[in-house]
Amino acid sequence: MEAGMVFTQADAETLQHILRWRRDVRHFRPDPVDEAVLERLRAAMDYVPSVGNSRPWRVIRVTDKALRDTVRADFLRCNAEAAASYPPELRAAYLALKLAGLDRAPVQLAIFTSIDPAEGHGLGRQTLPQTLRQSTAMAVHTLWLAARVENLGLGLVSILDPSAMERLFAVPPEWEWATYICLGHPEQSDDTPLLHRAGWQDNTRTVWEER
Amino acid sequence: MEAGMVFTQADAETLQHILRWRRDVRHFRPDPVDEAVLERLRAAMDYVPSVGNSRPWRVIRVTDKALRDTVRADFLRCNAEAAASYPPELRAAYLALKLAGLDRAPVQLAIFTSIDPAEGHGLGRQTLPQTLRQSTAMAVHTLWLAARVENLGLGLVSILDPSAMERLFAVPPEWEWATYICLGHPEQSDDTPLLHRAGWQDNTRTVWEER
Numbered sequence: 001m002e003a004g005m006v007f008t009q010a011d012a013e014t015l016q017h018i019l020r021w022r023r024d025v026r027h028f029r030p031d032p033v034d035e036a037v038l039e040r041l042r043a044a045m046d047y048v049p050s051v052g053n054s055r056p057w058r059v060i061r062v063t064d065k066a067l068r069d070t071v072r073a074d075f076l077r078c079n080a081e082a083a084a085s086y087p088p089e090l091r092a093a094y095l096a097l098k099l100a101g102l103d104r105a106p107v108q109l110a111i112f113t114s115i116d117p118a119e120g121h122g123l124g125r126q127t128l129p130q131t132l133r134q135s136t137a138m139a140v141h142t143l144w145l146a147a148r149v150e151n152l153g154l155g156l157v158s159i160l161d162p163s164a165m166e167r168l169f170a171v172p173p174e175w176e177w178a179t180y181i182c183l184g185h186p187e188q189s190d191d192t193p194l195l196h197r198a199g200w201q202d203n204t205r206t207v208w209e210e211r
Numbered sequence: 212m213e214a215g216m217v218f219t220q221a222d223a224e225t226l227q228h229i230l231r232w233r234r235d236v237r238h239f240r241p242d243p244v245d246e247a248v249l250e251r252l253r254a255a256m257d258y259v260p261s262v263g264n265s266r267p268w269r270v271i272r273v274t275d276k277a278l279r280d281t282v283r284a285d286f287l288r289c290n291a292e293a294a295a296s297y298p299p300e301l302r303a304a305y306l307a308l309k310l311a312g313l314d315r316a317p318v319q320l321a322i323f324t325s326i327d328p329a330e331g332h333g334l335g336r337q338t339l340p341q342t343l344r345q346s347t348a349m350a351v352h353t354l355w356l357a358a359r360v361e362n363l364g365l366g367l368v369s370i371l372d373p374s375a376m377e378r379l380f381a382v383p384p385e386w387e388w389a390t391y392i393c394l395g396h397p398e399q400s401d402d403t404p405l406l407h408r409a410g411w412q413d414n415t416r417t418v419w420e421e422r
Contacts, residue, residue, distance in 0.1 A: 005232050005400050007360045012251075014225045015360045019258040019353060021216050038419075040223075045417040047230040049355065051369055053404070053412040061419045082337045090332060099335065109419070120412050121301060124310065124369045126293045131369045133341065134390065137348035139417075142230060144260065145356075149218045149226045158262055158335045158342045169422065179345065189216050193264070201264035201331050206256040206350075208249075208272045208320070211380065 018149050023193060025153025026101040028184035033107050037150050041183075044146035050135035052123025057139040058112040058175055070168055071110075071160065071180060072102040078159045097198055100157045105182030110165065111140060112175040136178045143181070153186030229360050235405065236364025237312040238398040244318050248361050252394075255357035261346035263334025268350040269323040269386055281379055282321075282371065282391060283313040289370045308409055311368045316393030321376065322351060323386040347389045354392070364397030 042059075050056060062068055079099060086094050102108070113136040115129065125131045140156070147154040162177035195201050253270075261267060273279055294305050313319070324347040326340065336342045351367070358365040373388035406412050 005402065007229070007362055011225050011229070012357075012360045014222050015229060015356060016255070018218070018222070018226060019255060019357075022258070022260065024260060042417055042419050044227065044230055046414060047233070048417075049233065049235060049352070049367075051367075053406045053414065055415055055417070057417065059417065059419045061421045064422055067422060078338050082333075085333075085337065094334070097334075119415055122293075122296075123305070123308075123406075123411065126296065126370070127289050127372055128369050128388075128390075130344065131367075131390070133344065134348035134351070137345035138352040140345070141260070141349040141352045145226060146223075146230075149223045151218055156260075156262075156342075158339050159337070161338055177339075179339075179342070191216065195264045195334075200334065203257060203264065204266055204330055206253055206259075206266070206268065206270065208253050208270045210272045211275055211278060 018145050022144060022148045023153060023186070023190065025155045025186045026098045026182070026194070027187040028101045028105045028153060028182065029187055030104045030106060031185060033152060033184055037152070038107065040150070041143055041146050044142055045139050048135065048139040048142045050120070050138070051125045051131035052120030054117045054120030054125070054132060054135065056114040056117045056132045057136040058114055060110040060169055062108045062110055067168065068102070068108060074160050074164050075100050075102055075157060078161055082159060093198065093200065097194070097200065099159060101155050101182035101184070102157060105184045107183035109181040109183065110169055111136065111178040111181060112171055113178050114174050115176050116174040133178065140179060140181065147183060152183060155182045156180070157182060229356055233355060233359045234364065234397070234401065236366045236397045237309045237393070237405070239312045239316045239364060239393065239395040240398055241315045241317060242396060244363060244395055248363070249318065251361070252354055252357050255353055256350050259346065259350040259353045261331070262336045262342035263331030265328045265331030265336070265343060265346065267325045267328045267343040268347040269325055271321040271380055273319045273321055278379065279313070279319060282376070285371050285375050286311050286313055286368060289372055293370060304409065304411065308405070308411065310370060312366050312393035312395070313368060316395045318394035320392040320394065321380055322347065322389040322392060323382055324389050325385050326387050327385040344389065351390060351392065358394060363394060366393045367391070368393060
């Protein structure tokens with residue numbers, strides 16, 4: 001058995017801290033992230049679980065300014081539409097939330113799922129193709145925790161048009177849009193998540209109902 | 212700023228170990244898991260990220276023997292169908308894999324996603340309802356890592372008929388099947404994942420393609 005395979009209570013507490021202090025960050029400092037740190041984040045994704053070890057996550061690191069500007073314009077359009085769908089009493093609260101760090105995040109990643117990967121030979125996904133998308137979500141979550149423990153902030157941008165994104169990045173037909181990631185040094189550390197502080201939604205308790 | 216919000220290189224290494232030694236476990240010892248440990252795992256799910264803090268994961272802890280037997284029968288049926296779909300040269304390798312710990316795992320959880328949760332007021336999911344399912348996948352991944360650091364094994368069973376599971380557990384119409392979890396003390400620790408050892412699928416490297 002290799003060293004490190006048995007974990008201690010101190011290790012469990014470290015994981016608890018990482019989970020507890022993870023934030024959806026939308027306020028970034030513009031200074032770049034060390035490439036060695038980014039390589040560690042990329043490498044963390046090599047250990048993500050996936051159905052049949054199919055590894056369906058596909059990552060594009062978006063550095064081109066025109067691509068970034070188009071993503072941001074799509075966000076602003078989709079966000080305005082979302083705001084308009086709320087009744088007036090919620091709309092002001094919605095518009096007061098900063099929902100994306102696209103204006104300043106130094107590292108931006110477009111994430112897709114291959115819905116027909118060669119890896120894994122189809123194992124485990126015949127009754128539930130959804131498992132491929134679950135695998136990509138776990139890859140994003142892995143990156144999120146790995147970034148947090150490097151004291152970096154990460155935020156997901158879900159308010160984008162999936163078809164527009166697939167066209168913008170001209171991806172193969174088997175790549176399906178998953179999410180867009182903003183990554184960088186956070187402007188501040190906050191012991192209270194933004195949506196709690198803004199009064200939008202507090203945590204409700206996870207229940208394990210017994211049957 | 213509260214204690215623990217700034218992480219060290221040692222913390223990053225702990226997370227790397229947890230990610231690296233996480234396994235999809237299908238071989239369990241039948242002895243029960245301490246309820247205090249299970250409560251820590253449940254509590255870890257309170258910190259899972261979710262779109263608009265909508266917290267759409269729904270968890271049923273399955274203890275009833277008849278329910279467990281029905282889940283296992285569905286798995287055996289779906290697995291036989293999956294095996295039959297492989298060409299002969301892969302079928303033997305497929306059938307040699309143990310793909311579920313349903314026979315012995317002391318803790319079993321049925322996981323669903325509410326696709327219309329009240330929490331979050333719809334924030335962030337109007338262009339991409341898929342984000343709710345991503346949130347549930349992140350909840351499952353959180354549980355997986357939290358179990359690993361308690362030296363417990365966890366395995367997902369994806370080879371089940373989603374509609375049959377929704378009927379079996381008689382869930383509300385807005386609950387959508389996500390996955391089934393087996394949890395317990397692993398029979399052994401293995402430094403090599405099962406699908407690698409069996410020669411089914413090795414790891415391929417995660418690429419961050421630049422654009």
